[in-house]
Structures are given as structure tokens and as C-alpha cells.
Amino acid sequence: MTQQPILVFGAALNADGIPKRALIMRIEAAIAYGKHCASPLYIVTGGNPQKGMTEAEVMKRLLIEYGVSEKHIICETQAKKTIQSVVLCSALLKKLGFTQKQTRLVVVSSAYHLPRCCWLLILSGWRTRSVAASGNASRNFYKCWSWRLREIPAIVWNSFRILFY
Numbered sequence: 001m002t003q004q005p006i007l008v009f010g011a012a013l014n015a016d017g018i019p020k021r022a023l024i025m026r027i028e029a030a031i032a033y034g035k036h037c038a039s040p041l042y043i044v045t046g047g048n049p050q051k052g053m054t055e056a057e058v059m060k061r062l063l064i065e066y067g068v069s070e071k072h073i074i075c076e077t078q079a080k081k082t083i084q085s086v087v088l089c090s091a092l093l094k095k096l097g098f099t100q101k102q103t104r105l106v107v108v109s110s111a112y113h114l115p116r117c118c119w120l121l122i123l124s125g126w127r128t129r130s131v132a133a134s135g136n137a138s139r140n141f142y143k144c145w146s147w148r149l150r151e152i153p154a155i156v157w158n159s160f161r162i163l164f165y
Contacts, residue, residue: 003041005098006030006131007089009082009109009117010046010055017051019058022110025133027062030108033131034068042068043092045076045085082113083158086120087165093126100125109133112148116155123162 008030011022034040042063046055053061056075063073076092079085093103104127109117111132118128 003039004034004037004106005041005043005093005103006034006037006106006108007117007121008042008044008059009085009107009113010044010048010059010079011110012048013050013053013055013058015050017053017058019055019062022133023055023059024062026108026110027059027066029131029133030106031063031066031068033106033108040068040072042073043076043089044073045079045089047078047080047084082116082154083120083161083165086117086124086162090121090124090126100127103127104129106131112151116151116158119155120158120162123159 008026011020011026013019013023030042034042044056044059044063046059048055054075054077056077060070060073060075064070074092076085076088079088093105105121107114107117107121107128108131114130114132118130121128
């Protein structure tokens with residue numbers, strides 16, 4: 001049975017190490033998608049520790065709390081930025097035996113962040129299927145729009161940088 005990789009991008013933790021709403025929503029979206037897969041493999045990515053725990057480690061803990069078996073979870077804990085998550089997870093997937101032409105990655109993030117994640121993975125040679133976390137990552141109107149607007153230059157900048165990683 002072939003495993004379905006579900007790549008979940010991290011989101012910043014609160015200073016006390018508690019996951020923010022965006023991170024919880026991403027995990028819930030990944031689990032909802034994973035329920036439709038025969039053999040999901042959750043790959044959680046994100047460094048940036050708070051209180052000694054990285055985003056990926058907190059996501060792994062959440063997945064386990066939601067009933068996902070630890071053997072179906074892989075943590076990538078080094079990436080501090082989206083582009084690093086793409087590069088490190090690409091290498092990890094290849095090491096695990098997934099091939100770019102035969103694997104469609106399920107990519108989970110917040111709606112504002114998802115186009116950049118998928119685009120960078122496509123530039124890296126992967127086929128993707130996007131799954132957006134439902135709801136806004138913040139209830140603050142201005143914060144939501146600032147996140148969306150910053151993605152435009154980030155997509156352009158990261159597109160050039162991915163070629164030189």
C-alpha cells in the first residue's frame with residue numbers, strides 16, 4: 001500500500017509554546033483530508049522553537065492527541081522559513097523513496113500561504129494538491145490582509161531563490 005504524503009506547513013507558536021489558531025486549523029485540515037486516505041503520512045515542518053518545542057514538534061503532539069499514530073508522522077524541525085521547508089521536505093521525501101513524477105503531495109497551510117507553498121513545490125518538481133485550513137488565521141481584519149499582501153513579493157522573491165538552493 002502506497003502512503004499519501006500530507007505536507008503540513010508550520011505557523012509561529014506563541015511565546016509560551018502554545019500553538020496559535022492558524023497552526024491548529026492547519027492540523028485539523030490535514031486530519032480531515034487524511035481520513036480519506038488509505039495510508040496517510042503526515043510530514044510536519046517548522047523550526048522556530050518556543051519554550052524548547054519547534055512548530056513541527058507541537059504539530060506532531062497535536063496529531064497524536066487527535067488520534068494519529070506516531071508511525072504515520074514525520075517531523076522536519078530545522079526549517080525557519082517556507083522556502084527552507086520546501087527544500088528540506090523535498091530532500092526528505094526523496095530519501096523516503098517518493099518520486100516527483102509519481103507522487104502528488106497534499107499540501108496543507110492557511111489559504112493566504114498555500115499558493116506560495118504549492119508554487120515553490122511545483123518549481124522544485126513536485127505535483128501538488130492544496131488543502132486550505134478553514135477560517136481566517138486571525139480575527140483581525142488588518143492582520144489578515146497584511147499577511148495576504150506580503151505573500152505577493154514573497155512568491156516572487158522565493159521563486160528566484162529556489163533556483164539557487
